[in-house]
Amino acid sequence: MSKLPLSACEAAHQLAQRSLRAEDLVRDCLERIDARETQVQAWTHVAREAALARAKALDQGAHQGLLHGLPIAVKDLIATADMPTAYGSPIYAGHQPANDATCVAFAREAGAVVLGKTVTTEFATFQPNQTRNPHNLAYTPGGSSSGSAAAVADGMVPLALGTQTAGSLMRPAAYCGVVGFKPSFGGINRAGVKPLSDTLDTVGTIARNVPDAALFAAALSGRTSWLVCPLADHVSRPLHVGMCHTYEWAQALPETHAAMQNAAHAIRANAGMVLRDVQLPVDYQQLAQAQTFIQLAEQAQCFAYERLNHWAQLSPRLQGIAQAGLAVTIEQYDQAQAMVARCRAQLAEVFQDVDVLLAPSAPGAAPLGLDNTGDPVFCRIWTVLHTPTVNIPAGFAPNGMPVGLQVVGPVGADGFTLTAAHALHASLDMLQK
Template sequence: MAIRTFRMISSLQAVQGSTGIMVSSARISGVGEALRQGQLSVRQLAEQFLKRIADAEGQIHAWAAVDASGALQEAQRLDEEAQRGHWRGPLHGIPIGIKDIIDVFDLPTGCGSQRWANSYARQDAPIVRQLRQAGAVILGKTVTTPYAYLDPPPTCNPWQTERTPGGSSSGSAAAVAAGMVPLALGSQTGGSVIRPAAYCGIWALKPTFGQLSTRGILPLAPSLDHVGLMAGHLEDLQILWSALRPAPMGIPPLLESPGRLLLTLPEYLQDPRLEPVMHRAFKQWQQQLEQAGWQWLETPLPIPLVEIRRHHAVILAVEAAAFHHGRWQRHPDDYPPKITQLIRDGLNHSAWSYHEARQHLRQARREIDAWLLRAGGWLALPATPGTPPPRDTTGDPAFQSPWSYLGLPVVTFPIAWTSDGLPLAVQLIGPRWQEEALLSLAQQLSQTVPCPPRRLPV
């Protein structure tokens, strides 16, 4: 699939402020300071990222649409606001990419579909509206797998282009990893934020189920759908979350603070899918944290993972079929093999199996909350079984889907690199509604055992 460009300007030249900031890899706080000091304009910042897209997109295929003209017009408005002394906050002028199942006014919401490729959104999704209000500059729409399921996309992994970036938020993860944009939105029903972020070596947050609005976003399974956030750096992820998080709901925290106890699951460490390279990296990370004073407790999950995955599959299939089956019957040519099979599976499930799965979902979410409170720790696990596989797949979601099912917040970040330059990542899972504490824990761990940085790919 070739990049679709809308109002793309004909020539883009890189502009570097007197601070010497290379914005494709700089942190938002540093870029924001350069903007406030007048050392860089919002328009110059947007031009730098658009130039990076023009240079790298032919190799990565991360974008479904790039709205260069619209982004530069918005950048000019934000520059004018700044000249009047009005700053919207830390996202003022910061570019962002939006997964192409999320409505952005006057851009297509293609959803990886050929027939929807020219289906223009009539309004912004609420989460996009929040971003605009915070001052973010939307550069365009990032590639999604068809209908946000498992059929592979055209996007390549920036670290090795013959490998998958993961899915379904493929373009968002690849664009951030390749320095085309500092921030991106994705979505997750099984593992569609955490897996591509892990495969691309970036930071990501899947918040608690229901924390962020999914209105204006193509559903896959509404009982499981989450909005996800991606960034190249932890502090950028924290800034993005701060701009989007809902007002406090008065819910008391399950745990006062992360503490220094980490839980891990034998079900993951003994899983036959876990590759030796990932097992070694995770064990080394554990040992380094132990030497720094962290405690580990290996304990089984109170709910069998096989049950979680089975009921997750039923809910996913039935709810996807409920949304898609009419259109699939009219336009089967627009549905590739994996989403077609998912719809067929959903139509074949009985009403009782769906009812049973929904009952299990409600009970499991209550049970996991109580278990985390009793355990007094936070889960730390391999984010994926191993390195990104070839591009004919998006990878196995089995390591991420339990946390979508249970609706718990998850953060992923890289901990090591393979000898051939591929990232290996962990995921931290915390109590419901505790995103700030989870990000704080991730900060502590990543500072205790830093992952060596790598040069931007491609």
């Protein structure tokens, strides 16, 4: 019997009890990859023999940590010492880093089996690579953590690493119908991750459910407080949830309208939750544009070497991004950072009467076609505010493609946000059943 349908938490327990072998789990993943990879195209490198050897060694040795024996995928923006890391660009084809990124090293230390590298868009921006959405191969999986979300959604691997600078975790998780967790800024060390933006880049996790994403993140951060626990361990009263349409609501598609309405109904039907409407401060109207200026300017800086030495190998889309970043004046950049600082100072007001917010993860379900990865407009403000966010699956569009919503918590309240997201996801599941 295949062990892959087990959740990562269930598998971790069985691996610790030695009632499940890491080798069997890895072989199940490899069988699924063999069956589906030619269609989904989620991987840039599968370390078949190395993963099996690592699994066998773990089965024979002492229990190593939270991730003992669990297969993981690593986004190809993140350095691995024993696998190629090309950052989604032909400039770095065959590139072999000298060392693991910190998050990969921590994962290995906690007992993970690195199964391989998953596709990223070009330098984690907007130029797609080959990955398809496993729900329907004609649709985008989103980006930039395209391969990680698709591999988890298709059952090829239970856990995957991703990154977010605007919406690169939330959007593909939403489009592929899986859970994505973006911690508070700096919650997981990003050394060894190809930088895009010094003040925005965040490493996060992708899984099939919230406890699994939390388990992975806890191991990478050293914060066991991030593990999902009973909601009563955090609050002794009903969970106060703020419905937050954001100032970008005009761009929401009908399936997102329906998902938010259904979520409101599920929350009202749950005796352990209280629903409130939240209107963001007026300054937040300018946040998405401020984030865009900051990201463009900092990307142009981070791509300086590639721009100056490999311009012809950049896609026309990335060339345009670089030129747009160079056009952002230092005055615009400083004004944007000042605006963000004012908005961060108002976060306490936003969460004054609610514990978490529920907001759209994307305008709607995945767009048809593979020439773009969708719009991060609903993620930009939360990324620049440095809040923890969790995408939870929230139903399907009429065409059968997944729709996601994101749970947003106060900065630093990652464990509570994950636990609240798990409770909200359970409520939505009950409504759908």
